[in-house]
Amino acid sequence: MDIESSAKPTPPECIPCSPESTSPPPNPLNHVRSIILASAAGIVWGITFEKSRVFEIRAIRGQMVFERFVMLKMFMAAMGISAFCIATVGAFKPELVYRTIRTKFRVGCNRGVLRGTVLGAFILGCGMSLSSACPGMVLAQVGAGQPNSLYTVLGGLFGCFLYGSFETSVWGKAFITSGYTFPNDKRFVDEFLNVKDRAGPMIAALGVFACAASGVFEALVSWESVPGGDSLGEADFANDCAGKSVFACRQWQPGIAGGILGSLQLVLMYSTQSCMGSSTAYQSIVAAPFLLFGQDRRDKLAGGRSRFKYLASFTPASLALQWQIFWCLFCAIGAYLSASMSGTYGTVPGLPPASCFLGGALMLFGGRLGAGCTSGHGISGCSLLQCASFAAVPAMFGGGIATGFVLKAILGDAYYPSY
Numbered sequence: 001m002d003i004e005s006s007a008k009p010t011p012p013e014c015i016p017c018s019p020e021s022t023s024p025p026p027n028p029l030n031h032v033r034s035i036i037l038a039s040a041a042g043i044v045w046g047i048t049f050e051k052s053r054v055f056e057i058r059a060i061r062g063q064m065v066f067e068r069f070v071m072l073k074m075f076m077a078a079m080g081i082s083a084f085c086i087a088t089v090g091a092f093k094p095e096l097v098y099r100t101i102r103t104k105f106r107v108g109c110n111r112g113v114l115r116g117t118v119l120g121a122f123i124l125g126c127g128m129s130l131s132s133a134c135p136g137m138v139l140a141q142v143g144a145g146q147p148n149s150l151y152t153v154l155g156g157l158f159g160c161f162l163y164g165s166f167e168t169s170v171w172g173k174a175f176i177t178s179g180y181t182f183p184n185d186k187r188f189v190d191e192f193l194n195v196k197d198r199a200g201p202m203i204a205a206l207g208v209f210a211c212a213a214s215g216v217f218e219a220l221v222s223w224e225s226v227p228g229g230d231s232l233g234e235a236d237f238a239n240d241c242a243g244k245s246v247f248a249c250r251q252w253q254p255g256i257a258g259g260i261l262g263s264l265q266l267v268l269m270y271s272t273q274s275c276m277g278s279s280t281a282y283q284s285i286v287a288a289p290f291l292l293f294g295q296d297r298r299d300k301l302a303g304g305r306s307r308f309k310y311l312a313s314f315t316p317a318s319l320a321l322q323w324q325i326f327w328c329l330f331c332a333i334g335a336y337l338s339a340s341m342s343g344t345y346g347t348v349p350g351l352p353p354a355s356c357f358l359g360g361a362l363m364l365f366g367g368r369l370g371a372g373c374t375s376g377h378g379i380s381g382c383s384l385l386q387c388a389s390f391a392a393v394p395a396m397f398g399g400g401i402a403t404g405f406v407l408k409a410i411l412g413d414a415y416y417p418s419y
Contacts, residue, residue: 049257073218120369135364135375143334157360
C-alpha cells in the first residue's frame, strides 16, 4: 500500500491510526472484514472498560490526585501488551509495522512539538479531569448508563468542529506549525537515536517496563482496596466474584483488563492495517455531512483553501469505510452488555451536563491539536516508539493532574459524586 501516492489529500498533521492518511484497499471484501473485526474488537474493548471500572468518575479523578491507581495500572498494562504485540508482528511482518503502519503516523506530521503536540495533549488532559473521561472511555460510560455521558460525546463533536475551523485559519496554521518539529526521518525513537536496526528490541523492552510498572503499582496499592472508600460509603465491590461467572463480576483486576485491551492491537493491525485510536472517529462523524457532496466536490474542498478543508479531508468515499466509527459504536454496545450481565447498568453517578460538555470539547479539541488521544498516543504511539507520543503522554497527564487538584480544591467533598 503506497500511502504517499494516495490521490486523497492528507491533512497537515500526524494523527495516530488516521484513516484519512491512506486510500482504502481496493477489495470490497477487505472493507467488510475490517468492519466486522473492528466491531468485534470494539465489543471486547467496551466489555473490558466496563469490567475494569476505570470509566467511573472516582477512578479517573482519583488517579489525577493520586488517590486511586486503577487507571494507571490499566494504562501501563495496555501499553506493555500493545508493545509486545507490535514487536512480535514486526519480527514476522516488518513491512506491516515499519512501513505501512508507521507511515500512517509519519505522513504530514508537521506540527510544532510544544504548540502542537504538548499543548494539545495538555488541553486534552484538562478535559479528562473536567469530564472524567477520555475519547474512547466515554463510549463505555454511555453503554454503562452513566448519567450525562452523552453530553461529553456532544462536547467532543463540538470540539472537533471548532478545531476544524482553527486548523484551516491562517493564524491557526502558523501557530500549530511554529517551533521545533521532529524531522521527517527522525520521528521515531530508533530513528532519532540512529539505531533503526534495534527498533524491535526497544519496543519489546518498553513492553517489559510498562508491564512491570503495572505490577509494581498493583503490589503497592491492591485493586481490592479502595482508599477512602469507607468514608464515601462505597461497597467492597472488588471481591464480588464468589460463585459468579467472570462476566457477572462487577470488576476485573486492572492489569488483566489492560492486557486484554493491549492485545486488541493484533486484531486491528491485521484487519485494518492500522492501530488503536478513538479521536479520529469523532472527527469523521463531524465530517459526515460532506457525504452529501459528490466525491469531486469533496476532493476540491479537501485540497483547496476552503474553511472546511480540514473537515472535508476526513470524509471517505463511503462512511462504511470508516472502521473506527464502528469500533466506537460497538464499544458502547459491549459496555452495555457487560453492565447488564453484572447488574450494574445505570448504577454509576455522573457529573453535571456543563462539566461533561466543556470537558468533552476540551478533550477533542486538544486531541486534534495534539494529533492523538490516550489510546492513539499512549497505547499505540508509544508502542511504535513515536517521539511525539513520548512528549504527549506526560503532557496529557500533566494537564489532568493540574486540573484535578484545582477541581478538588474548589469542589471539596463534591469532587467525587455521591452514590
